[in-house]
Amino acid sequence: MPQKKLMLLGGLRYLLPVIEEAHKLGVYVITADYLPDNIAHKYSDEYCNVSIIDKDAVLRAARELKIDGILSHAVDPGVTAAAYVAEKMGLPFQCSYEAACILQDKSLFRKFLSEHGFNCPKAKGYTNVEDALEDVGFFNWPVIVKPVDSAGSKGVTKVTDKADLKSAIETALSASITKNCIIEDFLDKVGAQSSADIFTVDGKLVYPAYSDQLFDKNAANPYTPAIEIWPASMEQKFQDDLTAQLQRLFTLLGVKSGIYNVESRVCSDGKAYIMEVSPRGGGNRIAELQDMATGQSLIVGEIKKALGMPMDDITAPQYDGVWCNFILHSSEEGSLVSIEIDPEFKSKYVRDVGLIVKPGDHITPFKGANNSLGTLFLRFETREELDAAISNPDSWVHIKLK
Incomplete structure (x- = not known):
């Protein structure tokens, strides 16, 4: 039986236990991103140089390499590309590409939750500072400003003073891959998140x-x-x-x-x-x-x-x-x-x-x-x-x- 090939998007240290467990299962591991010096590439069986946010480029590489599966474990930017490749190649994935796009975009996700009656803060997405500043009165202050597509709390700011909103929006937009941000009511939590x-x-x-x-x-x-x-x-x-x-x-x-x-x-x-x-x-x-x-x-x-x-x-x-x-x-x-x-x-x-x-x-x-x-x-x-x-x-x- 031919050895199965698993493509892992990204090259960060978080992938090392995935590579280790895959090797225990006899799986051939390909790591893929555009940074050849990333540590995970030293432990995988093969490195593929491709931007993991370019879903069509990842798909071309996946087809050429004849992969049997794809993951973006702990690598947020590659999730939608992984879902896209899996759907196009008929490979297993957690969800459809459409569902992944909803889950990976904080603005789309808030909209989905609101439309289906889930508990959800008042929220709205923006692509520029000017439109966002016009909606100051829409929110219940304070607010939280985030990139729609980043993880690890990058670009996230709590804003109490409306005078600080512009700076927070600029920070969020600069941290977003797609240059989109979301503003939402800050939910005062009880206990730990x-x-x-x-x-x-x-x-x-x-x-x-x-x-x-x-x-x-x-x-x-x-x-x-x-x-x-x-x-x-x-x-x-x-x-x-x-x-x-x-x-x-x-x-x-x-x-x-x-x-x-x-x-x-x-x-x-x-x-x-x-x-x-x-x-x-x-x-x-x-x-x-x-x-x-x-x-x-x-x-x-x-x-x-x-x-x-x-x-x-x-x-x-x-x-x-x-x-x-x-x-x-x-x-x-x-x-x-x-x-x-x-x-x-x-x-x-x-x-x-x-x-x-x-x-x-x-x-x-x-x-x-x-x-x-x-x-x-x-x-x-x-x-x-x-x-x-x-x-x-x-x-x-x-x-x-x-």
């Missing part, structure tokens, strides 16, 4: 998951996730409500099998809101941590799905302890000297260290996921233990710059 990976099988949500996503108020961008915790502290009734909302959304969109990254929150109006749904694994190694914490493998499931291979059973997650994805970052700029973790703390609580920087690298303030220094996977027996540790991280992790 959730960001987690979920999994559907034949359109049914079989693996719902929720986390506590926390932020560093002292970071250069206080809306960039800094800590993620499983299981979530969200009340079960809201988790059940969100699971039902997601299932209704997936039914409306006619989705199939695969992984999705979902952001959600409970707000001060007593309602649970789906904020974002993307047909891909999340960044910050979310699927890796969830796999480690639950003993299931979303990554293997996603690879097998993409290649049309029989999947292992995937069921609702049960967590072995309390887990934390701690995003290493700096509030200052400088040259990295070292990152040191207290040996006793490391031995007791650290399950994985994923540094993406080395001494001498230039470090910039934490404005988005692309400014992180790496991740630590931490495991505790209780939430109280975890909360005590993350309340004073300076006592166990030391980032030295010069």
Whole structure:
């Protein structure tokens, strides 16, 4: 039987566990983007130089390479191209190309949610500053301004003073691939927002998951996730409500099998809101941590799905302890000297260290996921233990710059 070929769009470090698991399955892995020095290309079997936002170019390359499956795992810009290629070549994907376009565009997604009666903030999309400024009175202030097509909190600004709106719009437009932004009412959350990976099988949500996503108020961008915790502290009734909302959304969109990254929150109006749904694994190694914490493998499931291979059973997650994805970052700029973790703390609580920087690298303030220094996977027996540790991280992790 010929070796199956899997195309992975992108070349970031997040793809390394996908490549590793694919190789264990005997799969030939092709990584594709326009940056040949990206780290994932050093571990794949073949590199294809193509812009992953050019869906027709990706399709031509995929046909030439005779691929059997395609993923854009944790790589937001490649999702619509992956859906497009899969649809044109008759390959498995989470959803149709049309559904992927809706999910990947924050403005289209808000419109879809509103039209179908989901809980949804008042929102509107724009392609230029002038049109947006004319709608100042449309929103309930404060507002949040975002690119419609970026991930990792890049280009996102909360605006309280209307005088600052113009600058926020310009920031969002500059961070957008398509030069489109969205303005929406800022939803005042209760407790922690959730960001987690979920999994559907034949359109049914079989693996719902929720986390506590926390932020560093002292970071250069206080809306960039800094800590993620499983299981979530969200009340079960809201988790059940969100699971039902997601299932209704997936039914409306006619989705199939695969992984999705979902952001959600409970707000001060007593309602649970789906904020974002993307047909891909999340960044910050979310699927890796969830796999480690639950003993299931979303990554293997996603690879097998993409290649049309029989999947292992995937069921609702049960967590072995309390887990934390701690995003290493700096509030200052400088040259990295070292990152040191207290040996006793490391031995007791650290399950994985994923540094993406080395001494001498230039470090910039934490404005988005692309400014992180790496991740630590931490495991505790209780939430109280975890909360005590993350309340004073300076006592166990030391980032030295010069």
